[in-house]
Amino acid sequence: xxxxxxxxxxxxxxxxxxxxxxxxxxxxxxxxxxxxxxxxxxxxxxxxxxxxxxxxxxxxxxxxxxxxxxxxxxxxxxxxxxxxxxxxxxxxxxxxxxxxxxxxxxxxxxxxxxxxxxxxxxxxxxxxxxxxxxxxxxxxxxxxxxxxxxxxxxxxxxxxxxxxxxxxxxxxxxxxxxxxxxxxxxxxxxxxxxxxxxxxxxxxxxxxxxxxxxxxxxxxxxxxxxxxxxxxxxxxxxxxxxxxxxxxxxxxxxxxxxxxxxxxxxxxxxxxxxxxxxxxxxxxxxxxxxxxxxxxxxxxxxxxxxxxxxxxxxxxxxxxxxxxxxxxxxxxxxxxxxxxxxxxxxxxxxxxxxxxxxxxxxxxxxxxxxxxxxxxxxxxxxxxxxxxxxxxxxxx
Numbered sequence: 001x002x003x004x005x006x007x008x009x010x011x012x013x014x015x016x017x018x019x020x021x022x023x024x025x026x027x028x029x030x031x032x033x034x035x036x037x038x039x040x041x042x043x044x045x046x047x048x049x050x051x052x053x054x055x056x057x058x059x060x061x062x063x064x065x066x067x068x069x070x071x072x073x074x075x076x077x078x079x080x081x082x083x084x085x086x087x088x089x090x091x092x093x094x095x096x097x098x099x100x101x102x103x104x105x106x107x108x109x110x111x112x113x114x115x116x117x118x119x120x121x122x123x124x125x126x127x128x129x130x131x132x133x134x135x136x137x138x139x140x141x142x143x144x145x146x147x148x149x150x151x152x153x154x155x156x157x158x159x160x161x162x163x164x165x166x167x168x169x170x171x172x173x174x175x176x177x178x179x180x181x182x183x184x185x186x187x188x189x190x191x192x193x194x195x196x197x198x199x200x201x202x203x204x205x206x207x208x209x210x211x212x213x214x215x216x217x218x219x220x221x222x223x224x225x226x227x228x229x230x231x232x233x234x235x236x237x238x239x240x241x242x243x244x245x246x247x248x249x250x251x252x253x254x255x256x257x258x259x260x261x262x263x264x265x266x267x268x269x270x271x272x273x274x275x276x277x278x279x280x281x282x283x284x285x286x287x288x289x290x291x292x293x294x295x296x297x298x299x300x301x302x303x304x305x306x307x308x309x310x311x312x313x314x315x316x317x318x319x320x321x322x323x324x325x326x327x328x329x330x331x332x333x334x335x336x337x338x339x340x341x342x343x344x345x346x347x348x349x350x351x352x353x354x355x356x357x358x359x360x361x362x363x364x365x366x367x368x369x370x371x372x373x374x375x376x377x378x379x380x381x382x383x384x385x386x387x388x389x390x391x392x393x394x395x396x
Contacts, residue, residue, distance in 0.1 A: 011081035011104075012045045014074065016063065018087070019053045030292055031086050031259070035108060037210075039084065042115050047080060057087060061096045072101050084111055088260070091140045109136060109262040116265065124186055131179040132264040134172050141168055187274075200241070201249040201384045203377075204276050206304065207285035208296040209256025212319040215364040216285060217253040220374070239275070244378045247385065252279065257303045259295075266306070273307055280384050282314040283377075288347075288361070289323035314357045315380060317373065322363040 015035050017028040028051050036046035052067040061068055062085055075083065082104045083097070089107040098105045106114075113133050120126045205213040221240035238253045252275045266273070276282070284300060286293050304310045324344050344361070352359055360376055362369040 010043060010045050012047050012078075013039050013082040013084050014047050014050060014071065014080050015039070016050045016071065016083060016085045018057045018062065019051055020056055025051065025053070028086070034259070035084060035086050035111075038108075038111050038115065042111060042118065044082065047078070048074065050074075059090075060093065061100065062087070062089060062093050063097075068097070068100050075101050075103050082106060084108070088262075094140065108260055109264075112258070112262055113265065127179055127182050127186065129265075131176060131183065132262065134176050134179070135264040136262070138169065138172050138176070141172075199389050201281065201381050201388065202252070202275075202279045203242075203249055203281045203283060203381065204252040204254055204279035205283045205285060206254055206276060206300060207256060208287065208300055209258050211256070211285045211287040211290075211296075212364045213253055213256065213285050216283070216317070216319065216362075217251065219364055219367070219370060220377070221251055244374055244381070247378060247382055249381045249385075252276075257300050259299050261303065266303075276304070276309045277307055279309070279312065280388065281380060282309070282312050283317055284314050284357075285317045285319050287320050287323075288318040288344075289320040289325070313380065313384065315376065316352075316355060316357045316359040318352075318359065318361045319364055321361050321368060322366045 015032045017032050017035075019025045019028045023031075029049065032049045032051070036049075039046040050063075050067070050071050052063050054064065058064060063071065071083065074080065080103055083101055083106070085097075085105070085107045087107065088109045089097070089105070094105050094107070113129065113136055116125075116129045117133060120129045205217060207213050217238065217240070221242045240251050242249055242251045254273070254276055282304070284297070286297055290296060301310065304312075321344060324347075348361065358376060358380065360369060360373050362373050364370075
């Protein structure tokens with residue numbers, strides 16, 4: 001009898017973070033809420049949040065002993081399957097925590113890698129994710145063998161265990177070398193494909209994950225790119241030829257960024273992210289309904305800098321205006337104004353009005369202001385086309 005997806009038990013997960021002098025309790029709760037969304041995307045059930053105030057995470061067990069025992073009791077009482085930590089754990093931290101909690105341990109990096117593996121559809125994406133997974137796995141093999149010992153009662157594991165680990169390390173190193181060679185071949189193919197494209201301005205959609213890039217791609221290009229209210233719905237870069245008012249250009253949809261995007265993934269997805277490096281115009285999509293959209297903008301800008309793609313011409317697209325909610329203040333309310341109690345029009349008059357980048361406010365799902373967006377996009381692409389291809393302006 002085949003096992004259906006509905007037959008597989010969903011794992012319940014507790015989420016753990018540390019508040020430090022540089023990261024407030026409010027911030028940690030926001031990060032754990034995002035982590036819960038990641039768990040949901042991976043197919044798990046997020047349960048309770050645990051946080052502790054520390055000068056820095058404990059180098060041995062991440063949490064202090066008292067808090068770790070509190071977590072252990074909760075895990076035991078509620079039969080929790082999985083404990084997920086918001087920061088990347090060292091191999092020794094992972095082993096030490098597992099000994100105390102007695103359940104499966106993951107960190108944010110491992111969880112993101114798992115989601116990428118689940119989302120990868122093309123051979124290219126699968127190679128990229130597999131490489132990142134092996135690079136993450138290699139220093140953690142000892143901990144994995146300890147886990148197997150417990151599961152199998154130690155029979156056949158004691159004694160030759162270290163030899164098995166060394167054998168596995170060699171196998172994984174060989175696999176990493178092979179995958180890197182595969183990616184080099186893919187890089188060469190992608191480079192040739194990009195070089196063979198006709199003289200079109202290149203435009204790329206970038207932004208935090210789950211801000212609506214693929215929905216905008218579908219609207220503008222009239223294509224059918226997969227879009228879903230989950231994190232990392234798109235892994236492969238999709239390129240479409242788009243024509244607005246007889247002006248053709250190439251539009252790319254790219255993988256979404258996220259806080260603490262694993263370095264191994266950034267390295268593995270180099271050829272995918274080259275699409276961003278080589279673009280002429282960035283469309284930075286922002287979910288204006290998200291309470292921390294300004295921090296998300298900062299994460300995207302920082303990632304663009306790391307990719308040597310900062311400073312490119314950009315249009316800031318504030319999406320999901322239909323989901324923007326605010327609470328009207330009473331006349332005698334002296335509470336300072338913030339994103340929770342100012343109108344969208346008032347918000348537009350803040351730093352956004354002074355931004356050096358062109359800005360527009362839309363709802364891709366409700367198609368609000370889409371014509372204005374098309375017109376702005378046309379004007380910006382036309383400007384770039386005249387600059388880049390001054391002898392090919394018969395289109396206007």
